Amino acid sequence: MTIWLNGRLLPAAEARIDPADRGFTLGDGLFETIRIKDGKLRHLPRHLDRLAAGVELLHLPLPHGAAELAGAMAALIEATGVTDGVLRLTLSRGTGARGVLPPADAKPTLLMTAAPAAHMTAPVAAIIARCTRRNEHSPLSRLKSLNYLDSILARQEAAERGADEALLLNAAGRLAESSVANLFLSIGGRLLTPPLADGALPGIRRALILERHGAEEAPLTPDDLARADEAILTNSLGLRSLVAVDGHPVGAGSPGPVLARLLADLDL
Numbered sequence: 001m002t003i004w005l006n007g008r009l010l011p012a013a014e015a016r017i018d019p020a021d022r023g024f025t026l027g028d029g030l031f032e033t034i035r036i037k038d039g040k041l042r043h044l045p046r047h048l049d050r051l052a053a054g055v056e057l058l059h060l061p062l063p064h065g066a067a068e069l070a071g072a073m074a075a076l077i078e079a080t081g082v083t084d085g086v087l088r089l090t091l092s093r094g095t096g097a098r099g100v101l102p103p104a105d106a107k108p109t110l111l112m113t114a115a116p117a118a119h120m121t122a123p124v125a126a127i128i129a130r131c132t133r134r135n136e137h138s139p140l141s142r143l144k145s146l147n148y149l150d151s152i153l154a155r156q157e158a159a160e161r162g163a164d165e166a167l168l169l170n171a172a173g174r175l176a177e178s179s180v181a182n183l184f185l186s187i188g189g190r191l192l193t194p195p196l197a198d199g200a201l202p203g204i205r206r207a208l209i210l211e212r213h214g215a216e217e218a219p220l221t222p223d224d225l226a227r228a229d230e231a232i233l234t235n236s237l238g239l240r241s242l243v244a245v246d247g248h249p250v251g252a253g254s255p256g257p258v259l260a261r262l263l264a265d266l267d268l
Contacts, residue, residue, distance in 0.1 A: 002079045004072055004112040007063075009079050012113075021109055023092025026100065027147035029109075030054045032089045034073075035236045036114065039083045041073055042236070046204045051089070054143045060093055061108045076114050085116040086237060092146065120238025121263070123255055126165040126178065126245050128222060129154035134168040134176035136199035141176075144201065151179040165233065167245065170199040175220040181233035181240070182206040184215060185224055186251075186258045191215040192224075205234040208268055213261070230256035239263055 001012040022028035032051050035042040048066045055062045064072065073087055090111045096103040132153045135141060154166035158179070167183065170176045176199035177183050183200075184193045193210070194200045195217040209215045222245075225231065231242035231250040239262050241255035262268060 001113075002076070004076045006110055007072075009075060015111075017109055017111070018095045020095040021092055022094065022096050022102070023090070023109060023146050027145065028058075028060075028102070029090065029092035029146040030058070030060065031091065031144050031146060033144075033236055034087045034089070035119070036077060036082055036085045036087055037119075039077060041070075041077075041087060043204050043208070044070060044073070046207065047089075047236075050144070050202065050204070051091070054145075055091075057139055057143065058093075059102070060091065061106050062091065063108055063110055073112060076112055080114045082114040082116055084118075085114060087112060087114045090146070117237060120240055123241045123243045124164045124233060126167050126242055127158050127161050127163040128246055129157050129166040129168055129179075131157045132168070134170045134199035136170040136172070136176065136197060141199045142196060142202055155179045165242075168199070169222070172198075173221065174198050175222065175224070176200055178233050178242075181235040181238070183220070183242070184209065184232045184234065184258075185220060185228040186230040186232075186256070187224060187228050190218075191258060192218040192220060194218075194220050203234060204236050205239070205268060209234065209262065212265065212268070225250055230258045232259050232262065234262075239268070 002009055003012045003015055005015050032047045034047050092109045093102055094107040094109050132150045154168055158166040166179045168176050175194050182203040184191055193215055196202055225245050229251045233240045233242050241259050242250055243253050
């Protein structure tokens, strides 16, 4: 397996990340997951814009500009031969002394991998997580940070309760998103998604659906699931019908016309 690490392509077996790297010890970093289709990266400028926003918020050095990153990604795709799959970019602050205060002279670690992966379209049954909630007041709710423990806890709970996925409520009890995807509900002819202020991640596909398919931001509660004609989970790797929550069907309990319309948009 070939990877890209700190400016060069190399076999994964030869890669070394310092044990004192803050991404490993503290989760101090960011990542992006980018779909590869027909050998090309989908919506790369949007992913890089989101990465840049996270870098600015965390005061995290980014050692390469957008053009350099795009070139490195293209070289990685060519080296791996992945034509349909996923590229993951992981950026950490690099090494530092013990403690949480970042070093003034941080030297970041930048890792990229590419692997085959199918576009996910299978229907999903979910639960509403009881073990944790999304903190809509934290700026981290708007970042793809290296700390995904709330999502991990929620997904573990879903597996224990026999479900495929978990929906996360925020501190106010409103729907925020799932453990790995944004949520859309079709209610009375309107396509609705929780606002960023309620803890939703600013997903790439979420933004495209808002721009291209007449979707609207609106606060949503668990009661809205019972009123929905259809529910859809979206991320860069899939568009999936949410057919049941806590054992209750959503709408007809099967994929519906809104999902079909979104899947027909080949640029989404």
